[in-house]
Amino acid sequence: MGDLYDSQRAMRQMRKAAMQRGVVAILDIGTSKIACLVLRFDGPEQFRTDGVGSLAGQSQFRVIGAATTRSRGVRFGEVDAMQETERAIRTAVQAAQKMANVRVDHVIACLSGARPRSYGLDGTLNVSGAMITEQDISQVMASCDVPDYGADREVLHAQPVNFALDHRSGLSDPRGQIGNELKTDMHMLTVDATAVHNIFYCIKRCDLELAGIASSAYVSGMSSLVEDEQELGAACIDLGGGTTGLSVFMKKHMIYADSVRMGGEHVTSDISMGLQIPASTAERIKTFYGGVMATGMDDREMIEIGGDTGDWEHDRRTVSRAELIGIMRPRVEEILEEVRERLDAAGFEHLPGQQIVLTGGGSQIPGLDGLASKILGQQVRLGRPLRVQGLPQAAIGPAFSSAVGLTLFAANPQDEWWDFEIPAENYPARSLKRAVKWFKDNW
Amino acid sequence: MRSLTRRPAPAAAPRDPAPSKLGYRYQRLMLTPGFRGTVRIGVPLLLIVAIFGSWYSQPENRAELAAKIEDTKQSFQQRPQFMVQTMNVTGGDAIALAEVTARLPTQFPFSSFDIDLEKIRADIEALDPIKSASVRVGQGGALEIALNPRVPVALWRDGATLRLIDADGVQSGQIGARAERLDLPLIAGDGAEYNIAEALTLFDAAGPLIDRVRGLVRMGERRWDMVLDRDQRILLPGDNPAAALDRVIALNDAQDMLSRDVAIVDMRNTNRPTLRMNEEAADALRRVNNTIDDGADN
Numbered sequence: 098m099g100d101l102y103d104s105q106r107a108m109r110q111m112r113k114a115a116m117q118r119g120v121v122a123i124l125d126i127g128t129s130k131i132a133c134l135v136l137r138f139d140g141p142e143q144f145r146t147d148g149v150g151s152l153a154g155q156s157q158f159r160v161i162g163a164a165t166t167r168s169r170g171v172r173f174g175e176v177d178a179m180q181e182t183e184r185a186i187r188t189a190v191q192a193a194q195k196m197a198n199v200r201v202d203h204v205i206a207c208l209s210g211a212r213p214r215s216y217g218l219d220g221t222l223n224v225s226g227a228m229i230t231e232q233d234i235s236q237v238m239a240s241c242d243v244p245d246y247g248a249d250r251e252v253l254h255a256q257p258v259n260f261a262l263d264h265r266s267g268l269s270d271p272r273g274q275i276g277n278e279l280k281t282d283m284h285m286l287t288v289d290a291t292a293v294h295n296i297f298y299c300i301k302r303c304d305l306e307l308a309g310i311a312s313s314a315y316v317s318g319m320s321s322l323v324e325d326e327q328e329l330g331a332a333c334i335d336l337g338g339g340t341t342g343l344s345v346f347m348k349k350h351m352i353y354a355d356s357v358r359m360g361g362e363h364v365t366s367d368i369s370m371g372l373q374i375p376a377s378t379a380e381r382i383k384t385f386y387g388g389v390m391a392t393g394m395d396d397r398e399m400i401e402i403g404g405d406t407g408d409w410e411h412d413r414r415t416v417s418r419a420e421l422i423g424i425m426r427p428r429v430e431e432i433l434e435e436v437r438e439r440l441d442a443a444g445f446e447h448l449p450g451q452q453i454v455l456t457g458g459g460s461q462i463p464g465l466d467g468l469a470s471k472i473l474g475q476q477v478r479l480g481r482p483l484r485v486q487g488l489p490q491a492a493i494g495p496a497f498s499s500a501v502g503l504t505l506f507a508a509n510p511q512d513e514w515w516d517f518e519i520p521a522e523n524y525p526a527r528s529l530k531r532a533v534k535w536f537k538d539n540w
Numbered sequence: 541m542r543s544l545t546r547r548p549a550p551a552a553a554p555r556d557p558a559p560s561k562l563g564y565r566y567q568r569l570m571l572t573p574g575f576r577g578t579v580r581i582g583v584p585l586l587l588i589v590a591i592f593g594s595w596y597s598q599p600e601n602r603a604e605l606a607a608k609i610e611d612t613k614q615s616f617q618q619r620p621q622f623m624v625q626t627m628n629v630t631g632g633d634a635i636a637l638a639e640v641t642a643r644l645p646t647q648f649p650f651s652s653f654d655i656d657l658e659k660i661r662a663d664i665e666a667l668d669p670i671k672s673a674s675v676r677v678g679q680g681g682a683l684e685i686a687l688n689p690r691v692p693v694a695l696w697r698d699g700a701t702l703r704l705i706d707a708d709g710v711q712s713g714q715i716g717a718r719a720e721r722l723d724l725p726l727i728a729g730d731g732a733e734y735n736i737a738e739a740l741t742l743f744d745a746a747g748p749l750i751d752r753v754r755g756l757v758r759m760g761e762r763r764w765d766m767v768l769d770r771d772q773r774i775l776l777p778g779d780n781p782a783a784a785l786d787r788v789i790a791l792n793d794a795q796d797m798l799s800r801d802v803a804i805v806d807m808r809n810t811n812r813p814t815l816r817m818n819e820e821a822a823d824a825l826r827r828v829n830n831t832i833d834d835g836a837d838n
Contacts (some may be wrong), residue, residue: 169556187561187564188557188558188559191567199571305565305566
């Protein structure tokens with residue numbers, strides 16, 4: 098696993114270089130659309146002159162270019178046809194660059210699929226009454242018992258969630274405190290290695306450098322959960338095109354993430370199959386007339402579904418909105434029930450806060466909040482991403498929550514395992530330090 | 541069979557624009573600041589330089605350009621606003637005016653760009669009678685020259701020539717005979733011109749003797765001899781000659797010393813003024829003394 102940590106550290110270096118250049122691109126590679134935002138970093142409070150404090154710390158950057166394109170070659174949030182994906186990324190990046198009128202070299206990407214799997218790790222270190230140093234923290238993280246997550250998987254996030262010193266738990270930063278036994282809880286998220294490598298390769302083929310990679314469920318939680326929800330415990334459900342990501346937050350840390358391999362495109366294909374219409378028409382009907390709660394009015398509202406066969410009868414078919422809802426609702430229920438299962442498996446009911454936030458493009462189905470509250474519990478709301486500076490009006494909807502979350506991730510990322518010092522035991526250059534420590538311990 | 545109504549053209553494949561790899565690279569290249577600057581400024585500049593350089597490398601083009609520049613310059617400088625039409629010389633006496641005029645340009649009109657006022661001024665100031673001059677092109681295209689002539693304060697006899705010198709010891713002219721400027725005192729001797737001020741104070745101090753004074757002679761470049769008529773001389777000391785002269789005048793007032801047959805009044809040693817008499821007077825004095833002695837002896 099040393100190899101991956103090296104590549105993550107290299108990405109952090111790249112991110113630092115991008116910050117110094119001041120321009121970085123955000124790439125949300127989804128199943129139905131690829132969004133690219135170009136951010137300019139100008140240092141803190143550059144754009145504020147009225148003395149009003151910054152909003153969630155994101156005022157240090159500004160979105161100067163934004164572009165969205167139809168995604169091609171991506172299925173279930175994973176790269177399926179590499180050439181097509183590369184073209185789509187090129188389209189988005191070129192349009193965003195054109196709007197920003199600046200060349201972008203560094204990209205921070207997120208991926209929604211790739212079968213994420215969460216692990217909770219804990220580690221213990223005996224510090225025997227000494228003051229906790231950064232070395233101790235890196236050692237306690239290195240002492241975590243890492244499960245065998247498989248050779249074909251890679252670690253995407255590994256964040257220390259909690260520190261405990263002797264009987265005191267919930268420490269966010271134990272440095273400088275004195276105790277005997279230091280414990281840590283870590284959340285580790287692994288994904289399929291091939292998916293990460295494919296995205297890496299696609300971005301490289303576009304002459305761009307990957308300066309960071311994040312899980313889409315995690316970053317949409319960062320952008321659409323408000324602060325108290327993140328603190329008290331909440332789940333963010335990102336209803337995307339090909340996958341539905343869910344992430345659980347507690348004490349401002351992600352403690353669980355997963356994805357359901359079903360999304361809005363499955364609803365579209367159900368409509369297409371049920372009404373015998375092309376997928377593009379089905380998508381249009383879904384966005385214009387779709388819903389999940391039928392009323393008596395919907396029986397009378399007839400929708401022209403058209404056709405292009407030349408057969409008069411076939412081309413002038415109509416369906417009532419109630420029929421459309423009858424097709425959509427079972428699939429949406431299926432997705433939400435799958436999400437419920439995952440949340441139950443993660444032990445979501447034990448959290449102090451039970452808030453569930455629906456976001457992503459699929460959350461715009463009318464009546465979804467009513468349906469979701471029947472399946473997921475009473476505390477359900479629809480979430481929109483945070484407002485960031487310079488974001489165009491077209492990109493403030495819930496479909497852009499992971500793109501916006503990625504901007505926050507780019508601006509102030511949480512500390513991950515690889516951001517801490519390398520433990521001295523694994524680092525030959527520190528042998529002198531080890532010798533000094535041996536003398537201190539034994540004399 | 542054709543349908544009776546016009547059916548819409550079958551929908552083309554959904555518009556799905558994607559930049560070619562080349563187009564994408566080109567756009568990124570054009571957004572690179574250095575490259576963009578080169579293309580937008582460097583290349584046009586290089587092109588202009590190359591075109592102009594190839595045109596300029598032909599000798600006939602160079603000559604044409606030079607002629608054109610010269611022509612433009614001439615037509616600008618020959619405008620009536622810049623032409624000098626007349627000349628006014630003020631200050632100075634007739635002789636000086638004649639000398640100055642001889643050195644000034646005579647062909648009127650000419651452009652004020654063609655004359656070198658500094659050079660004209662230097663030329664005029666090089667003339668003996670002129671102390672300083674100001675030369676300018678004034679209103680209405682007139683060359684205005686204001687002269688400040690030297691004022692002679694003494695005559696300096698240098699061998700056979702008589703030079704007029706001013707207070708600074710600078711020669712301002714020559715005259716043929718002493719009689720032309722009887723109003724000026726006469727000095728002579730090596731280094732006399734460097735001590736005009738002292739000579740003038742001595743002339744002022746001469747007082748009642750002034751009618752008899754012929755001139756002052758600088759002796760050994762350190763002290764003055766005052767020459768009177770009847771070949772009398774007053775040898776003055778190097779330092780404080782005016783006081784010595786005052787003593788001589790006092791002696792003269794008391795005893796009419798200088799109206800007697802005295803050749804030289806030697807005041808060089810102020811503690812011991814000495815008289816030298818003419819030979820005959822000395823003989824007469826000796827004879828008188830002998831007679832007195834003889835009388836006394838007899």
